[in-house]
Amino acid sequence: MSQPAKPSRTRARSDAPVSAASTKAAAQRLKMRRELASAAMELFATKGYEATTVDEIAAAAGVARRTFFRHFRSKEEAIFPDHDDTLVRAEAVLTAAPPNEHPLDTVCRGIKEVMRMYAASPALSVERYRLTREVPALREREIASVARYERLFTRYLLRHFDEHEHTGGNDEPLLAKVAASAVVTAHNHVLRRWLRAGGKGDVETQLDHAFGIVRSAFGTGFAAGAVATAERPAATARTSSDVLVAVARTDAPLDEVMRTIQQALKEA
Template sequence: MPESVKPARTPAASTQRLKMRRELAAAAMELFATKGYEATTVDEIAAAAGVARRTFFRHFRSKEEAIFPDHDDTLVRAQAVLEAAPPHEHPLDTVCRGIKEVMRMYASSPKGSVERYKLTREVPALREREIASVARYERLFTRYLLGHFDEAAHREDVSDYDEPLLAEVAASAVVTAHNHVLRRWLRGGAVGDVEAQLDHAFAIVRRTFGTGFGASRPAPAAEAAAETERRGEVLVTVARTDTPLPEIMHSIEEALRRR
């Protein structure tokens, strides 16, 4: 089983577990805001949530971990996106869809996410915990991309020894683009169409780091999934109905550059 991804639970057990984790996180956030992070103890967090100290430690290893109650489940959902990717989809687009699970986690509770963002900026221990969470996604995406190199798509100056580097750099670029958009959105009070901003950032990453990766099982006519040609002053695009929007936009942008 991949590192850091825990076994799947039954839906009922997962729901109950996440509910308890969120209640503990809410109690921790309230205490941190009123008493301060350093002055708050695990016993106080447990008491505020109406549970015993041992219950707290069944869900979190430390009080700083309690600020991020959803990352374990979000990591599992991101992995599920990778595992269920359609065979023709560009692997980098799949990774972009996977990291969107993180954005949706934050967007599900905008106010709480803004408060948590402010707190992590003030408390170094929480910032370190956040960085550790980011590293887990990067490792997951790096492993996925490393398994999806397309030899025919490699540039001549890229060797097998470069594949781990390219996979890690591409995975890091996707996560960095996501985090850049996320932080900007949170600093602005969590308003605006964050998914549109994210898609724009991903299109930049795709153009820059998309070379060399291929789908796991090439679909028939996959290369013609999104073709664009100029007819006079009009651009005509032909695409499969299941072609990802970033793929279509990339094809259009390339055609416009060749004008």
């Protein structure tokens, strides 16, 4: 008599190699992206951004031109090799958040993945910061990367808007955007100060202090464990064309920046 099949055991065996192969491929991809980025930054520093070509970057990394374009669309994109993977990690933090955690605290934990990315290679990060200050195209690429994090956090906060805190209005899009922007602003304020100090200092403590200021300024209006409803289908469905403009000195203390944003909200 033939023995019955054991699909669960067979499936477990077939899944393991696929998972391992996928992890290995992702690690190799990131390794190559970082090598290309390192080659690009070295050439930008020695030859100048405008004088450096994609062919030279590929040659310096020991790969063909087509390999470069499998990883990056342009030479300015090569200066930021880790943002795609960091964005995935930040989103994973939001997805796995405990149901009783304040949504703004979750977002603060998510943006810490960006700081960890920079802190993993301080010397490289400091050099990249110097280059982005000197090359407008790189600065624009950096701004585009920041906007991706803000959109991710805005969508998350929209799903956790507390309607009991705000009645008789349509505050969700503006509040979520401003709160997400405040978290990113606080993070970047600490990050730039750390980079200007040569990548030295207790950046974790500085971040926690900055996030405390954000929480005190923008912590109301969001509820832990909130879920989308039929009336409030969430994140991507709600949009707004409103734009909030607040002006502050780049070297202003963070609490002053937060007060400026709050004042702008009151006058909006």
